[in-house]
Every structure is written in C-alpha cells, then in structure tokens.
Amino acid sequence: xxxxxxxxxxxxxxxxxxxxxxxxxxxxxxxxxxxxxxxxxxxxxxxxxxxxxxxxxxxxxxxxxxxxxxxxxxxxxxxxxxxxxxxxxxxxxxxxxxxxxxxxxxxxxxxxxxxxxxxxxxxxxxxxxxxxxxxxxxxxxxxxxxxxxxxxxxxxxxxxxxxxxxxxxxxxxxxxxxxxxxxxxxxxxxxxxxxxxxxxxxxxxxxxxxxxxxxxxxxxxxxxxxxxxxxxxxxxxxxxxxxxxxxxxxxxxxxxxxxxxxxxxxxxxxxxxxxxxxxxxxxxxxxxxxxxxxxxxxxxxxxxxxxxxxxxx
Amino acid sequence: xxxxxxxxxxxxxxxxxxxxxxxxxxxxxxxxxxxxxxxxxxxxxxxxxxxxxxxxxxxxxxxxxxxxxxxxxxxxxxxxxxxxxxxxxxxxxxxxxxxxxxxxxxxxxxxxxxxxxxxxxxxxxxxxxxxxxxxxxxxxxxxxxxxxxxxxxxxxxxxxxxxxxxxxxxxxxxxxxxxxxxxxxxxxxxxxxxxxxxxxxxxxxxxxxxxxxxxxxxxxxxxxxxxxxxxxxxxxxxxxxxxxxxxxxxxxxxxxxxxxxxxxxxxxxxxxxxxxxxxxxxxxxxxxxxxxxxxxxxxxxxxxxxxxxxxxxxxxxxxxxxxxxxxxxxxxxxxxxxxxxxxxxxxxxxxxxxxxxx
Numbered sequence: 001x002x003x004x005x006x007x008x009x010x011x012x013x014x015x016x017x018x019x020x021x022x023x024x025x026x027x028x029x030x031x032x033x034x035x036x037x038x039x040x041x042x043x044x045x046x047x048x049x050x051x052x053x054x055x056x057x058x059x060x061x062x063x064x065x066x067x068x069x070x071x072x073x074x075x076x077x078x079x080x081x082x083x084x085x086x087x088x089x090x091x092x093x094x095x096x097x098x099x100x101x102x103x104x105x106x107x108x109x110x111x112x113x114x115x116x117x118x119x120x121x122x123x124x125x126x127x128x129x130x131x132x133x134x135x136x137x138x139x140x141x142x143x144x145x146x147x148x149x150x151x152x153x154x155x156x157x158x159x160x161x162x163x164x165x166x167x168x169x170x171x172x173x174x175x176x177x178x179x180x181x182x183x184x185x186x187x188x189x190x191x192x193x194x195x196x197x198x199x200x201x202x203x204x205x206x207x208x209x210x211x212x213x214x215x216x217x218x219x220x221x222x223x224x225x226x227x228x229x230x231x232x233x234x235x236x237x238x239x240x241x242x243x244x245x246x247x248x249x250x251x252x253x254x255x256x257x258x259x260x261x262x263x264x265x266x267x268x269x270x271x272x273x274x275x276x277x278x279x280x281x282x283x284x285x286x287x288x289x290x291x292x293x294x295x296x297x298x299x300x301x302x303x304x305x306x307x308x309x310x311x312x313x
Numbered sequence: 314x315x316x317x318x319x320x321x322x323x324x325x326x327x328x329x330x331x332x333x334x335x336x337x338x339x340x341x342x343x344x345x346x347x348x349x350x351x352x353x354x355x356x357x358x359x360x361x362x363x364x365x366x367x368x369x370x371x372x373x374x375x376x377x378x379x380x381x382x383x384x385x386x387x388x389x390x391x392x393x394x395x396x397x398x399x400x401x402x403x404x405x406x407x408x409x410x411x412x413x414x415x416x417x418x419x420x421x422x423x424x425x426x427x428x429x430x431x432x433x434x435x436x437x438x439x440x441x442x443x444x445x446x447x448x449x450x451x452x453x454x455x456x457x458x459x460x461x462x463x464x465x466x467x468x469x470x471x472x473x474x475x476x477x478x479x480x481x482x483x484x485x486x487x488x489x490x491x492x493x494x495x496x497x498x499x500x501x502x503x504x505x506x507x508x509x510x511x512x513x514x515x516x517x518x519x520x521x522x523x524x525x526x527x528x529x530x531x532x533x534x535x536x537x538x539x540x541x542x543x544x545x546x547x548x549x550x551x552x553x554x555x556x557x558x559x560x561x562x563x564x565x566x567x568x569x570x571x572x573x574x575x576x577x578x579x580x581x582x583x584x585x586x587x588x589x590x591x592x593x594x595x596x597x598x599x600x601x602x603x604x605x606x607x608x609x610x611x612x613x614x615x616x617x618x619x620x621x622x623x624x625x626x627x628x629x630x631x632x633x634x635x636x637x638x639x640x641x642x643x644x645x646x647x648x649x650x651x652x653x654x655x656x657x658x659x660x661x662x663x664x665x666x667x668x669x670x671x
Contacts, residue, residue, distance in 0.1 A: 118580045286455075
C-alpha cells in the first residue's frame, strides 16, 4: 500500500512535469493569439501555422548551419544560439507580411470583423497546405542540438531540454508582461484596444503599434516552434492545426486579450490533458479536456482573467 | 401565373434532373457532384441561420453534421436491414422508400438536441468565447464518436448502402438525389418562413443588439435555443444525406476543416442571404471539384512552357492552396461576399414579378 502510494505520487509528479512542458508550447502560441486579439480584436487563426512554419524554419536553418556533409559547420551550441534569433526574425517577417497583405487592406476597407477572421483562417490553410505541397508529407527530423541529459529527481525524469523550454516560456511571459504593462509601446498597445479611432488623434502611430504586435506574437510563436522541434524532433505539417487550435482555446479560457490569461490557460489545458492521458486511454484526452474547458467557459463566460465588456445601447 | 414563373421553373429543373438521372443520361460523377452541391447547400444554409442571421460566430458546425450522419446511418441500419449490431430489421425492406423520412427526422432531432451543447452556454457567453465553445463542441462530438467502438470508432461506419439498395429494389429511382432535392427545398422553406415570421424577427433583433432586444420584450434565451437547435437540426439533415450518399461515415471527415468549408460558403455568399449562400454553395462545390481537372491541366501547361522543373509535378495537394488563395482575393475585392445581406430579389427588383415567396 505504502509503495503504491509513493508510486502514484511519483507518477503524478511526472505527469506534472510533462504538463509543464506541453503547457510551455501552448503558452508560447497562446501569448501571440492574446497579444493580437488584445490590440486588434482579431482572432488570428493563422497563428498556429506560424508556429508550424517556425518549427520548419528552425529545422532548415539549423541543418544549414550544422552543414553535415563533410563541410565545416558550426558547433551545435553555436547553431542553437544563432538559429533561434534567425527563426524568430523570419517568423516575425511572416507575421508582419500576413498582416500587411491580408488583414490590413480588409480592415482599412472597414470590412466586418468576421471577414478578417475568415481571411486569417484561409491564410492558415495556405501555410499548412502550401507546406504539404512543397515539402511533401514526409516527416523531417529535427537535428539534436543539445545532448539530452536526464536528471532523476525523486524518481521523476526531467531532462535539460524540458527545463530549458519551461524556463524560456516563463521568461518570455515575464518579458511580454513587462512590455505590455510598463513600456511606452505597451501603453500604446493597450490604447489601441481601448479606442482605435482616438489613437491617431493623440499622435500615436496606429500601424506601427499593430506591426509591433505582430512582430512580438509571431516571433514568440517561432520560438515555440523551434523549441517544439528540439523536444519532439519529428515535424508534421498539421501540428499548426492540432497544437494551434488548442493554444487558441487555452488563450480564450484564460481570458483572451490578457497576457496573464494566456499563460494560465495554457498550463491549465496542458495539465488537464496530461492528467487525462495518465489515467484514461489517450483517446479520451480531447473529450475530457474540452468538456472541462466548456464548463469553465460556461461558468465564467469571459475566461479566467477576462473582464466582461460593458455595452452602451 | 407570371408570378410563379421561377417557382415552376425550379420545380421543372428538379424534375428534369431526376428524370435525366433516372434515364441514366447523367454520368455517375456528375450525379455525385450534384448531390454534393445539394448537401452543401443544406449545410451552408443551416450555418447561415446562426452565423448570418443571428450574428454569432459558430465555427464548429460540422460537429452537428457528424451527429446527424452517424445517428442517421445507425437508424437506417436498425430500421431497414438485418445487421449484427441491431439484429433483424424492424421494418421489411419494401417499406424503406416510405419510411426513410423517419431516418431523416430522427437524425435531425438528435442533431438538434446536440445543438443544446452550444445553445445553453450561449445564454451568458458571446462573440469569440462562444466561437470557442462551438470549436470545443465540434471536437467533443468527434471525440465521443471516435470512442464508441461498437459503431466503428475511428474506423468509420458503413451499412446504410443496403437501405438505398432496398429503396432501389422497390422502384428504380435515383433516390439520394430525390431526398437531397427535397431536403434543400425543406431547408429553404423552413429558414425563409422562420426568418420572415414575427418570432424569427427575434433572431435578427438578437443580432442587432441583444440587450435592446431583451428590453423590447424578445425572450433572447428562447430565440437562441430555437436558432441553434433549428440550425444544428438542419446540419444533421445534411449529415444524414451525406452519410447515405457516400455510404460511409467517419467522424474524422467532420473535423474543423469541414466546419471551415461551411464558414467559407456562408461568408462567400453573404451573411444572412439565402440566395447568396445557395449561390456560394454551388460555386464553392464546383470550384473544389473543378480543381481535380484544372490542376493536371495547369501542370501540363507549366511543363510545356518550361516554367516548372521536369522533376516536379503539381498535384492535388495544391488544391487546398489555390482554394484559400482565391477566397482571400475574393474577400479582398468584395469583402461582403456575393450579395452582402441582401437577397437576389433585392439586387434585381424585377425578379419579384416572376417569383412568389411565401
């Protein structure tokens, strides 16, 4: 009895550790969803696919830098240090070009909000299927940049990549929280969500703020994609859809438009999922995770941190 | 008589279509596409009730289609065929043509009940939060059916073909085409009459301003339950027709991509426009199907002028790159869709002389 209790505690802690790792990916995507939503009131459905593109870009950049076939490439650590910023730069370029090409012309025309959402959905489909069409459905394997070291903490297996990912996610969250709540740019971002029409009259460059938001969100998603590749080396094209949708749900449960909400919601969803996976057949994980989220939303209609909008009639 | 010209024309067109199919003049593929267009029309119209008229953003509508498809397929197997799952048939197989509506109605009722998953939270939840609930509902429904092993789970379910065979044995007719045409007709009538009724005006009122509607005495909760249930019930009708037309149901085929197709048809046609959505459903289905021929042609063309390297071939994987691209371009130049929220009779007022809408 004593032994099995200890076993189940260890099992529980192990699941917590796994949940932390998966939650970090969700958080990195959900933060981008939330940032863009907070500024533009736009559900950027292409965001999950930006994450997928980030993983693929990370794969291409790091294999190119490592240069395996006889040529002298960089050492794995140098590759890691170079490839992460490069991936983030490229994904932020992607995010900004999506905004510039697809969303901004529509919004300038004053199209209904939902039409912009549909356009975002279509952009996501293009990214996903374009990737399938160009690269084929073959699964690419991410190169190992950091040798995995497994630590055994009271029977719980934790490896260094996992730690790196969780710490990065927390640091990114703190940085974004700082930017949004303490800097001038963050103040401008909050101002956009407050009143988009009064903003240019106050001398704040609206488009610059929007572009900055997309840069932040997409760079973080690219970072998430890279880290996901490090942890799960097999890349798949539908991972933007599968992980992206869940991250979006996490962002809404936390209260979309709130940086804190995205972070908390992501870890909540990840914990529910890993716990269901641990104690029930894995096919039930979607069922239970989403049912619980549905109940949370039913109980708190604007998410955990979201504030209800007051409407004038 | 003049006022009924278009109504008669449409009925005649439907009869001619059935006649041609019956005489075997239509290619099997053409028949398949026509039936698919009908099913997509029903699906898009049902989504239009929530997304167009009520102004909510439901992006998990395929879930209700899934409920309709699977319960319909199960009912049809249980009622008309001897199977290992349900034992002997409840009705002799020659009853199939007359009692097939039971299957349709059963599927519609179950799908409408499934619509409550979304309808009940919608009392308090709005906008993007409700969008999430619909996505979650879609994923939950798929997950439930994937976990019921008795009906095939992720392998899918078949067996409803025998019902079609039973109908064909009774009288040789293109039954699925007939049921689909009837389905489209019913769907248009239901939505049209609902939206022009006093009770249905409440749906538009909720769309304009929910709080104001409530103050004017509209029971918004009841309106929402009604709209969601009717909408998901009709989606269930599309589902059961789809299940019998393809004669294979897999929960996977009703994932978020299918919901996205529905959204595309609604927003392409214009929110809250029956004729617009019908046009969009026809155009979209034809576009998807025509790409099967256009892509190989494009491939050959690009190869012959040397724009594409010999080793690379354009294949069907590009279809879902071209489709969203075209839609983005269309949205770019005509963001309100084909007709906006107007009907064809509003765009061409002279049509009113030729058509009678009740």
